[in-house]
Structure formats: structure tokens, C-alpha cells
Amino acid sequence: EWKKPELEDVSEKIMAQPIRF
Amino acid sequence: MKLKKFVKTRDEKFGEVIFDTLKEKVFVTNETGKDIVDLLQQGYSSENIVRSLSDLYNKEPAEIQNDILSFIDSLKNNSLIEV
Numbered sequence: 807e808w809k810k811p812e813l814e815d816v817s818e819k820i821m822a823q824p825i826r827f
Numbered sequence: 828m829k830l831k832k833f834v835k836t837r838d839e840k841f842g843e844v845i846f847d848t849l850k851e852k853v854f855v856t857n858e859t860g861k862d863i864v865d866l867l868q869q870g871y872s873s874e875n876i877v878r879s880l881s882d883l884y885n886k887e888p889a890e891i892q893n894d895i896l897s898f899i900d901s902l903k904n905n906s907l908i909e910v
Binding site for chain 2 (some may be wrong): 816819
């Protein structure tokens, strides 16, 4: 089923969790 | 057009996670976004992506073209793909 493709930057949400590269 | 070398992806149930390991950025996309990224990685042009996905989703190319081109623009604007 076609859904509009979306790109969301979630970096801030991820980095707010003291998860690291 | 392909993802840059420092950009890594991981398949998820909802679509895909895209990691920019250079800038330490994380993006998420849905199932259709994942399809577009997969086809880009296989070296498809934007025209061929529109054609392939119109077949897969039973849509007229004109119906989905703008969505696809906008998504590819988003990838470009975030420096995720080589132009």
C-alpha cells in the first residue's frame, strides 16, 4: 500500500539518551 | 546516485534506520522510503525508481513521482547520497 516516503532526523532523540556511536 | 560510503542502513519492521556515521546523525524512514533507498543502492535512476515502484504498488507513475523526488531531495539535502 503506497505511503508517502518520509525521512525523519531522530538524532536529537537518540543522543538525548546518555546510546553512543 | 548511491548512499555515501559512510552512510549505513539497518532494516527494521517499520522501514529502515539510516546512520550518517560521519556526522553522527540518525534518520528513520518508512517502508516506501526503504524501497527507494534499496533501489538507489542498486544504481537505479529516479525515473527507473518511479517506474519500478508504480508497478510494485499498482499506482500510476504520475501519482507517486512527486513523493519519490521529494524523498530523494531530502536524502540529498541531508548529504546522504552521492549526486
